[in-house]
Amino acid sequence: MRTRDLRLLIGIIIVVAFSAWVAWPNNPGIHILGFNRDIELRQGLDLQGGMQVLLEADVPATQPVTRDQIEAARGIVENRVNGLGVAEPNVQVVGDRRILVELPGIKDPDEAVAAFKGTGLLEFIDTNGVYLKPGTEVKTTFGQPGSAGTGATPSATAAEPSASPAATSAMATQPASTPTPAIAGTPAAAAANSTPQVQGTATPAAQPTPTPASETVYRTVLTGKDLKNAGVQINPQTQEPNVTFEFKPEAAKTFADFTSANVGKYLAIVLDKKVISCPVINTAIPEGSGYIEGKFTLAEAKGLAVQLKYGALPVPLKVIERRTVGPTLGQDSVARSLRAGIIGLIIVLLFMLIYYRLPGVLADLALLTYALVTIAIFKLVPVTLTLPGITGFLLSVGMAVDANILIFERMKEELRHGKSLAAAVEAGFDRAWTSIRDSNLSTLINCVILFWFGSQYGASAVKGFAVTLFLGVVVSMFTAITVTRTFMRATLAASGDSLREKHQLMGI
């Protein structure tokens, strides 16, 4: 055996040993001198269950979205996601105006979606004593060009009529008994108080048409930015979820001042320029906290609380694609794929063994090497494994043996033509090479096209397939040719003359 082959053999053994260590299911990871890297097989959302959401800036296509805006939006979305308590979320900007959110193993996907949508711009507005029906779209001084923004002196309101006639009629018809909506101290305080909050909604019959948004620009007293914290509590009286909030100290003072100056009037709570509730101020609220009642579902309330906590988005977002896989389906897929993969691999191993005998054994060893090295690469890169990805990997197992089959068939022919064993082996490898190269090259080109296609978000399932097939083909070129040839030469060298005449061992 030539020294070059010996070196190769040693190299292969080292690679196999390292790969086996990496591929070992409970690999502890690398932690040397402050370098920490966990080594684990990453499972895609279709395997572990979870949700993938593609968000897009909800502005007209002609309106540009700056890099800063989308990056800031990404940060806020990430905070909101973290606020939901999802493990290992992935939030990334894709393209110019889109954000991709991946939430593995999420329990309540609807709650998460509720938390992304809308800008989450909360405002407390001075309604000038007018009742605003929930759902009314309003214009406010906040974010208006030329306005001083939060806490501005009511300069903007000065030019407006104090109340439109329609709104006045609304005020006049307030029944004083409906308990919702209410703004008050914390719900606990409200409960202890035990007197129901007395303020009202208009009866439907007397409901005026809401003031058209174009007419009035209301003054923004405070915004979501002034909040220190937000949460969800179930109102003990109504059993409905309320969103609780707490102002920062400065804002708490503004809030206290405003409420004490406007007892008996309304304070509308506006989310994304839409009124969500319009309670009457019963008493001054000095403690700087309160809650919002808005006929929320629990998911909505949680979503809103998360939005309030992490601030408003610079641009509104909408969901343009969403995929959810339940965890049971995912686990089922993992178990099944694993079983299918092992069965497939065993069949191929047996086939090669029975059909090609001695070279088959060597090809099997090369195939196992291939599997180990590929799994190790998956873990090191890391490649996120998905169901199509596993299929791609298994398909590349087929490609890996294809190279060996081409070589062995060539070898058998050369033997039949009377060549010596060693010469036949070399000829087999040499002459099969062009076929192997060509066929693998075309598969690789195909993979590149598929990878590009899979980069489109609607087609992301394709990406996993392209990646694993590509890697598999590259590794198989190494294992099916270099590894098998080295094993072959080593076997021939080790057996000396004893193999020469035993052609039946070569599968002839």
Added chain:
Amino acid sequence: MLDIIGKRKWYFLISAMVIIPGLVAMGISFARWGTPFRLSIDFTSGSLLEVRFREKVQPLQVREVVESQGIVDPSIQTVGDGATVVIRTKPMEAEVKQAVESALEKRFGELTEMRFETVGPSVGREVTQAATLAIIAGSLAILGFIVFAWRKVPNSMRYGVCATAATLHDILVTLGFFSIMSLLLGWEADALFLTALLTVVGFSVQDTIVVFDRIRENIPKRRGEPYELVVNRSLLETLHRSLATQLNAIFVMIAILLFGGATIKQFVAVLLVGMISGSYSSIFNAVPLLVVWEKGELANLFRPGRRQPAPTV
């Protein structure tokens, strides 16, 4: 020597018998949906909700409940044991989905949401565009590859055309198979279907190339032998390889099909059918076609009694 080439007209007949039902199915589908098979929400945009109930449910009743939530023209399909239902609608907001789910729970008892996918119109459009580009790029790559592989061979055009014809055969078989399944079982073509198709085509070309390679190698070695005989010999020499390789790939695919995850089955089935077709077409279509061309019998292939018996050795 086993004479494969001599029976060539039978192979073309078998191919036709496989392809024609597929073409018919595609025609029916085209009349029904305007596409050769049903397209998934990946391309059309829309929502897909898969829920599992405790017990078997009737699709018609499910439809009633879904429609009662104001959803226009939903498609309802039960899967497996009948307790799992796939509901397809126009793009659906999370709130609407929740309303549908609670209405279903009210009627049929507790349910588990297995899958919920929504693809907005803009994403659907983009995927369709990307798919078109991928098909064009894939076809160009394969044609380019064929041209490249035969750049130094006399009559290279002829080899290229025969390889392309075999590839078209595989595409037709695969599309036809999918169209039939689409009609019978409601299969929908998604992004993975296209992936399977491109992969199948790539593999099919490789199979053809291995045989053609051998013909190229044998022609100078066996001067004086009739072309048909050289071709037949080359085919037999590579038959082991073709069968061994294909059997391996087919075994793996069958293993995934039988034991693998449910969501991947369509993808693997398409790969499997395509691969079988690919092996068949390279041995029984591409190579015989070369001989047909060489002998100039394209025009009267199926005219009885004119064909000479194949020379034997």
